[in-house]
Amino acid sequence: NIKPELDKLKVDYSIPDLPGGTHPHSQEWLAIIDKEVKSTNKPIILVGHSLGTRAALLYLDKFEQPVDTVLLIAAFNNDYEAGRKRRDGKYADFFEYPLNLEKIKKLAKRFIVMHSKDDESIDYNQGVEISKELGAELITYEDRRHFSAPENYTYVLDVLKKMLEW
Numbered sequence: 001n002i003k004p005e006l007d008k009l010k011v012d013y014s015i016p017d018l019p020g021g022t023h024p025h026s027q028e029w030l031a032i033i034d035k036e037v038k039s040t041n042k043p044i045i046l047v048g049h050s051l052g053t054r055a056a057l058l059y060l061d062k063f064e065q066p067v068d069t070v071l072l073i074a075a076f077n078n079d080y081e082a083g084r085k086r087r088d089g090k091y092a093d094f095f096e097y098p099l100n101l102e103k104i105k106k107l108a109k110r111f112i113v114m115h116s117k118d119d120e121s122i123d124y125n126q127g128v129e130i131s132k133e134l135g136a137e138l139i140t141y142e143d144r145r146h147f148s149a150p151e152n153y154t155y156v157l158d159v160l161k162k163m164l165e166w
Helices: 004-008 025-040 051-063 080-091 102-103 124-134 151-165
Strands: 045-049 067-073 107-115 139-143
Touching: 004 051, 004 151, 025 051, 045 051, 045 151, 051 067, 067 124, 067 151, 102 107, 102 124, 107 124, 107 151, 124 139
Parallel strands: 045 067, 067 107, 107 139
Antiparallel strands: none
């Protein structure tokens, strides 16, 4: 669990519960992200994992709210047509249109993508592609799969510490 580690670092953070389970809806997620981002005047590091990577970029695209840094873990590329078909269309409203990546790039000072070559859910090449399109730093792992295992939080924490200059 990353929360106790973030507490030790004495950083402000929010890890909201995003509703929907296996049938999430982008509008609900984006409203929650917007509320959290606008609840502080401190620099924002927007972190997304898996479908949350698409939500983070959708948020920037729709709300045009500048943030300091965006960290995408096991990221989707911008192929919205393929994305709509994932999970038998259960994620379709996250993939209604291609994101305006040129606009999005201007809304954060820095983008980082973490992706593992053995990711069984989102192909590594999607992470490579979105990192190139965003001008992001790509951090490649060989054996972290989809970063879903509990012990993978340490890899995310290491990247966050470097970002925070700890």
